Amino acid sequence: MSNRQIFLADIPQGKLGHEHFVIREADRPCPAEGEVLLRTLYISLDAASRAWMQGATYRAGLKVGDLMAGMALAEVVESRSSQLAVGDLVFAETGWQIFAAVPAGNLVKLPRIEPLTHLISVYGVPGLTAYFGSLECGRLKAGQTVVISAAAGAVGSIAGQIARIKGCRTVGIAGGAVKCDLITRKFGFDASIDYKAGNIVDNLRAECPDGIDVYFDNTGGDILEACLFNMARYGRIVCCGAVSQYDRSASGAGPQGVPGMVIIRSLTLQGFLLSDFLDQQERAIADLKGWVDSGQLTVREEVIDGFDRLPAALVGLLEGENIGKRMVRVA
C-alpha cells in the first residue's frame, strides 16, 4: 500500500475551502534509525488548525506547499527504535497522511482502551483541555454559575459536564436549536443560549441573574465580549480557544471591556495550553475515565470515514457542523 498525503495548496485569505488543499500519492517513507513508521488510524480535526495558517502560534505557521499538519492516533507498523514495537499505539503529529516516519523519542505508548476513538476525544486533547481548563484555570466551586461557549463542541461538551459533576450551574452557548437542544438533553447543561437567535447579552443576563462566576471561552470575539459584561465580581475567564477568530485573514480588534470590566469587577483571565499540565495528565485521565465508566460523562464523537474527506471535514468543523469530537477514520 502506498502513501497518500494532503498538502496545503494555498493559504486562505478569507474562509477555508476545499480548493486550499491538494491530495497526492507518494511512496511509503522509510524510517531512519531511531524512528518508527506509523500508520494513521484516526486523524483528529481541530479548529486551531485554521489558526496555524494565519502564522506562528504555539507552533510555526503553515506555508503554501506544506504537508497539512495534524495529530493522529496511529499504530507502529515498523520500528527502528527500542522504545516502541510493531502494534503499539501512539498519538503523534503525523500530518495528513496515511504513513509517517517519525522519531520515536517524543512518542508515548498509549493503552489500548476501547473504543480507540476515546483516546482522541475524552482521554485525548479535548478531554484533557476541558479538564485542566475547568479545574486548574477555572477553579470551579460548587454552586457557581459557569458559562461555556462552543458548548456542543469537543472541548465545550466535556467542560460543561465537568462543571455539572463539580456541582455548578451550567449554561452552554451554541449555534442553532439542534445543538442547544442537545446540550441540555444529552450533555446535561442546565440551560442553553443560541447565539444565532438573538441578543446574547440579554439572554446571558436572564440565565445568569447574579452574574457569571466562570466563563470557559472557546470562541473569543463577540461572545467573549458579551460574557465580559455579565461577569460577577471576582469572576474568572478561562481563555481556551478563539474559534470565531480563526477562519478569516487576520484577527480583528479585541473585545470591548478589556481592561475596563476586568478592573471594575476584579476579574481574572487566564490562558493556557495543554502542555502546561503534562505532569498531571495521568491523574486527569484517571478522573475522566472514572466519570465515563460511571456514566456521569457522556462522550460524543463524529467519526467520518475516508482519508480523502479530511478537507471537507475541517471546512465543516470551522462552519460549526460538528457536535462533539470530529475525526476521520483513515483505514
Place this chain on the structure above:
Amino acid sequence: MSNRQIFLADIPQGKLGHEHFVIREADRPCPAEGEVLLRTLYISLDAASRAWMQGATYRAGLKVGDLMAGMALAEVVESRSSQLAVGDLVFAETGWQIFAAVPAGNLVKLPRIEPLTHLISVYGVPGLTAYFGSLECGRLKAGQTVVISAAAGAVGSIAGQIARIKGCRTVGIAGGAVKCDLITRKFGFDASIDYKAGNIVDNLRAECPDGIDVYFDNTGGDILEACLFNMARYGRIVCCGAVSQYDRSASGAGPQGVPGMVIIRSLTLQGFLLSDFLDQQERAIADLKGWVDSGQLTVREEVIDGFDRLPAALVGLLEGENIGKRMVRVA
C-alpha cells in the same frame, strides 16, 4: 467662612474642559446626628474621575448638575458622633467642596503623619494601589522583567520602585523626554520608553529581549496591546487603570491579542480594586513607610494651591501634565 462647591455643568462628549464645571458659593452644611462636618485640606485628583462621567464603574456614574465627586484629606471641624473628635484627620468622599457633612460611620481616623500630603499619595490610594497590584496581582519575583505604563504617574512611579526594591528589572513607559528622563534618574527605573516618540512594539522588544514577565497596566489601549504581543510565557498583566480610555465619549474596541496571545503564551490578566485588599492595608502602609523612611522609595507630589483650580488641575492631569501624585490644597 461659607462653603464653595464645584458642580458638573455638562457631561463631556469628547475631551473634558473647564466649561464642564461651574463653581458656586453655598452655606456651610449642618451635620446631622451621627455626622461630622469636614473641612477639606487636600483634594485628590484622579484620572478615574473622568471615567465616572462615562457611566457606572465601581461607583454610580455622574450626572449633569451633580456635585463633582472626589476624595479628600479632611479635618473634622464639628462632630455629632462619638467616633470622631474635632481636629481628627480622615480621608473621605467629600466631593469638590470646602465643607462637607458626612456620616461618621464609614470614616477611619488617620494618623497625623508629616508631611500630611503623603496620606494622599504613598500611604493613600496610589501607594496602596501600586503595592497590592504589584505584589498580590503581579506576584513579582526577583530577576523578572517588569514593564509599567504611566510610569511617571502617581501609581506607576511607586509601582516601578516597588518592583526595583523586589529585585526586578524595571522598564517604564511614559510620554515625552522629560518624564522618561525623570523615571530613570529620579525613580530609578532601569530603562524608559517614550510612547510619543515612535514604535513602542520595537522598543519593548529591544528593552525586553526575553519578553515581559509582569506588565503593570495603567493605560489600556494601544500600550496594553503592544505589551500583550511582547509578553513572556506565563506572563502576568496587572489591570490597574485605563487612562487612555477615559477622556473620550465611549470606550472603543479592546486590544488585539485578546484572547489569542493570552492563550498561546499562557498569560494571566488580573484586574483589581483597592477595596479588594482592605484587610491587608495596615501591613502595606508599614512596608511603604519602611521604604520611604529608609530612602528606597522616592515620593513625588504636585500640590496645586487654590480650590478654584480644581477643574484646570483635572483637565491637565488627563492631558498627562502631572508627574507623581497631583492634589489641590484647599486652604
